[in-house]
Amino acid sequence: MEGDSSAHAHTAQVAAAIHPYVHYVHVRLKQKGASELLALTRSMVNRGVPLQQIAVNDRVDVAMLTSVGAIQLPANGLPVMDVKSILPEGTRCGVSVHSLEEAQAAEQAGADYVLYGHVYETHCKPGVTPQGLVQLERISRLLSIPVIAIGGIQPRHIHELYTAGASGIAVMSGIWEAESPVAAAMAYKRMADRVVHSL
Amino acid sequence: MEGDSSAHAHTAQVAAAIHPYVHYVHVRLKQKGASELLALTRSMVNRGVPLQQIAVNDRVDVAMLTSVGAIQLPANGLPVMDVKSILPEGTRCGVSVHSLEEAQAAEQAGADYVLYGHVYETHCKPGVTPQGLVQLERISRLLSIPVIAIGGIQPRHIHELYTAGASGIAVMSGIWEAESPVAAAMAYKRMADRVVHSL
Numbered sequence: 211m212e213g214d215s216s217a218h219a220h221t222a223q224v225a226a227a228i229h230p231y232v233h234y235v236h237v238r239l240k241q242k243g244a245s246e247l248l249a250l251t252r253s254m255v256n257r258g259v260p261l262q263q264i265a266v267n268d269r270v271d272v273a274m275l276t277s278v279g280a281i282q283l284p285a286n287g288l289p290v291m292d293v294k295s296i297l298p299e300g301t302r303c304g305v306s307v308h309s310l311e312e313a314q315a316a317e318q319a320g321a322d323y324v325l326y327g328h329v330y331e332t333h334c335k336p337g338v339t340p341q342g343l344v345q346l347e348r349i350s351r352l353l354s355i356p357v358i359a360i361g362g363i364q365p366r367h368i369h370e371l372y373t374a375g376a377s378g379i380a381v382m383s384g385i386w387e388a389e390s391p392v393a394a395a396m397a398y399k400r401m402a403d404r405v406v407h408s409l
Numbered sequence: 410m411e412g413d414s415s416a417h418a419h420t421a422q423v424a425a426a427i428h429p430y431v432h433y434v435h436v437r438l439k440q441k442g443a444s445e446l447l448a449l450t451r452s453m454v455n456r457g458v459p460l461q462q463i464a465v466n467d468r469v470d471v472a473m474l475t476s477v478g479a480i481q482l483p484a485n486g487l488p489v490m491d492v493k494s495i496l497p498e499g500t501r502c503g504v505s506v507h508s509l510e511e512a513q514a515a516e517q518a519g520a521d522y523v524l525y526g527h528v529y530e531t532h533c534k535p536g537v538t539p540q541g542l543v544q545l546e547r548i549s550r551l552l553s554i555p556v557i558a559i560g561g562i563q564p565r566h567i568h569e570l571y572t573a574g575a576s577g578i579a580v581m582s583g584i585w586e587a588e589s590p591v592a593a594a595m596a597y598k599r600m601a602d603r604v605v606h607s608l
Contacts, residue, residue, distance in 0.1 A: 243485025244467065268443065271469035275491050286442025292474050 218246070222253035224391050229259045231395040236282055236380065238267035251276045265304065273297060280304060282325065285312060290319040304358070313349045313357070321355060325380055328361020329371070343374055350375025365401040372405050417445070421452035423590050428458045430594040435481055435579065437466035450475045464503065472496060479503060481524065484511060489518040503557070512548045512556070520554060524579055527560020528570065542573050549574025564600040571604050 225235045235254065239247050247269055254264060255276065265280035266273040270293050273281045280302035281293060290303055297303070305316035306325045313324050326349055329342035342361065350357045356377035363371065363379050371379060381398060388394035424434045434453065438446050446468055453463060454475065464479035465472040469492050472480045479501035480492060489502055496502070504515035505524045512523050525548055528541035541560065549556045555576035562570065562578050570578060580597060587593035 243483060244487045245485050248487060248491065269468075269470065271473070271487060271492075271495065274470070274495055275487070284442060286444050288443045288447060288470060288474070292447065293470075296470065296473055 218250040218253050221250060222257045222259075224386070225254045225259050226257040227392045228385065228395040229263055231392070231399040232263070233378065234263055234265045234280060235259055236265045236267060237278075238282070240267070244269050244272055248272045248275060251278065265302070270297060273301065280322075282306065283321075290316065290321050294320055306360075307349075310345065310349050310352065313353055317353050317355050323356040323358055323377070324349075324353065325358045325360050327359060327380075329359045330362030330367065343370060346371065346376060347374040350377075365397050368398070368401045369405050369408075372402075372409060378402075417449040417452050420449060421456045421458075423585070424453045424458050425456040426591045427584065427594040428462055430591070430598040431462070432577065433462055433464045433479060434458055435464045435466060436477075437481070439466070443468050443471055447471045447474060450477065464501070469496060472500065479521075481505065482520075489515065489520050493519055505559075506548075509544065509548050509551065512552055516552050516554050522555040522557055522576070523548075523552065524557045524559050526558060526579075528558045529561030529566065542569060545570065545575060546573040549576075564596050567597070567600045568604050568607075571601075571608060577601075 229235060237247065237251050237254065239250060247266065251264060251266055251272060255261060261277055262279035264278040265282045266276065266278050267282045268284050268287050270281055270288060274297065281297065282304045283290065283293065284306050285308060290305060293303055302322045304323045304325055305321040307313040307316055313326060316324050326346055327342070329346055330340060346357065346359055357375065358378045358380050359371045359376040360380040363381055364384060368379060379398070379402065384398070385391050385394045428434060436446065436450050436453065438449060446465065450463060450465055450471060454460060460476055461478035463477040464481045465475065465477050466481045467483050467486050469480055469487060473496065480496065481503045482489065482492065483505050484507060489504060492502055501521045502519070503522045503524055504520040506512040506515055512525060515523050525545055528545055529539060545556065545558055556574065557577045557579050558570045558575040559579040562580055563583060567578060578601065583597070584590045584593045
């Protein structure tokens, strides 16, 4: 594919292969410039990831240029209200939050969902409920928009996450660093489907 | 001023004070999030820096939200053609370049000007023309869009820079780290005016 011979070709290919098993692919290249983020996003679209399943990180300009379905704003990103004023109506606007205060501020500002984490950041003592899970429960109870959990999530965590009120999960290393990202994505989906049916 | 009590209040105040002596104020907070870049830009506008004299760095979304007169794209920023497709017509689009090849690519892509540097980056032997100046001369000769010089520029350099073909200069520390940024800006302008009249 033209303009696709870069290091992003492989990433785009993996994204295309896993997209049937996830709701969104979050495109994030934190240390790179906007040109690479744009190139990777376009590469994903070219390889068949539906626009509606792509969430671009931080850069609203890249989201506009690619017409993706969602923007994921970091905690120090542009204000939701400003973002909504320039993005096409219907573009979902998520905000990354790390506390109840940030989560409530995001909801009040008009966020469509929040990404809360890192839930499993700290290695916790066996038998003790990790602090992230307690916070997740509190945030999910007090917000009316969906709360997506992120941070160190393995398929075995999904039951307790959904029980705590999470509406979904976001996974980075669990899929991208797996020997087979597709198999990993399928495993997460299988577990999530089972948990949702059991709740 | 509401929402202006941050660390940016002082920066915005200085920008407002020096704007009569410069053509553009380049707003750049490379290590910070987009929310701070937006806040600082708005703070400058609130304090009287004319929109047409503000160039926002990298973030096209921030430029759109503030309607500033120019965007300054870093070497790894969004492609000029894409940027022009979403910014209002008339918004000037500058590109930061570090070689003749990058400069020519920027011109071909539709850049309105290039920022070339760093001209005085290396401490050079006395009597030897610094490499930056040689490159600047070459780039200015081969491009038809304005070439703005940047990097370690002092008022005493302006004559040789303009002689080499620069259409203007961009100054960071020379103004922002000066005891009196306003006095420094005036000194640069005085020298530039003198040089332009003498050439």
